[in-house]
Amino acid sequence: MITILKIICTGIGATLIVDIWGFVLSLFNIKSLDYRYVGRWIAYFPKGKFAHKNIMMIAPVHGESVIGWAAHYLIGISFAFLLILFFGREWLEKPLLYPALIIGLITLCAPLFIMQPAFGFGIASSNLPKPNIRRLKSLLTHLIYGIGLYLTALLIVQLWN
Numbered sequence: 001m002i003t004i005l006k007i008i009c010t011g012i013g014a015t016l017i018v019d020i021w022g023f024v025l026s027l028f029n030i031k032s033l034d035y036r037y038v039g040r041w042i043a044y045f046p047k048g049k050f051a052h053k054n055i056m057m058i059a060p061v062h063g064e065s066v067i068g069w070a071a072h073y074l075i076g077i078s079f080a081f082l083l084i085l086f087f088g089r090e091w092l093e094k095p096l097l098y099p100a101l102i103i104g105l106i107t108l109c110a111p112l113f114i115m116q117p118a119f120g121f122g123i124a125s126s127n128l129p130k131p132n133i134r135r136l137k138s139l140l141t142h143l144i145y146g147i148g149l150y151l152t153a154l155l156i157v158q159l160w161n
Contacts, residue, residue, distance in 0.1 A: 006092050006156055007080050013152025014145050015076030021144045032137065033111075036060075039068030041118060055119040076145070079107045083149060095153035097146075104146025111138050 022032040041052070043061035052058050061067075084091060087099040112124040112135070121127050125134035 003084075003089055003092065006153075006160070007084055008077050009156055010083075010092070010149055010152045011077030011080030012073060013155065014080060014148030015073050017148030017151065018076070018141060018145050021141065030137075032141065035068030035072050036065040037068065037119060038071050038115070039064035039066065041115070042067050042071055051118045051120070053120045055121075075110070079103060079145070080149060082106070092153060093157065095150050095157065097150045100149035100153070101143060101146040103149060104142045104144075107145060108138060108142040111142075 025032055037055045040058060040061050041055055043064055044050070044052070044058070083099060083103040086103065091099055116125050117123050122131075125131040125138075128134060
């Protein structure tokens with residue numbers, strides 16, 4: 001049970017670090033993903049709609065921001081479980097940076113090959129202006145997530161022992 005709690009806390013911490021990164025970018029007028037679109041995307045699942053021509057042009061759904069933010073953190077927690085699945089529970093006791101960065105890179109597949117196409121943005125934002133800039137931002141965000149996994153796990157080791 002303690003292992004599960006540590007994994008959940010690691011996922012939350014890493015996701016929070018991604019959000020801090022997004023806030024810092026916003027100070028320089030660099031936009032990141034608006035999670036209401038994630039919520040809108042998910043809200044259309046029960047209607048059998050999993051892909052859109054342009055998610056930003058689809059009718060908003062009540063509570064989409066809450067759904068999007070909840071999904072953001074649940075996904076972050078899920079990816080932390082993925083790290084432990086690949087690298088073992090020992091990683092929680094002795095975190096190393098490279099496994100966390102590997103998971104950050106693996107998780108990059110989700111936005112590039114699932115979410116962006118489903119939003120109507122094309123594979124790896126290929127249908128949007130300046131796709132290489134968007135790909136770079138996604139890459140950096142997911143590397144920040146990996147760093148967040150590592151830093152959060154280090155903090156948990158310090159606090160828990």
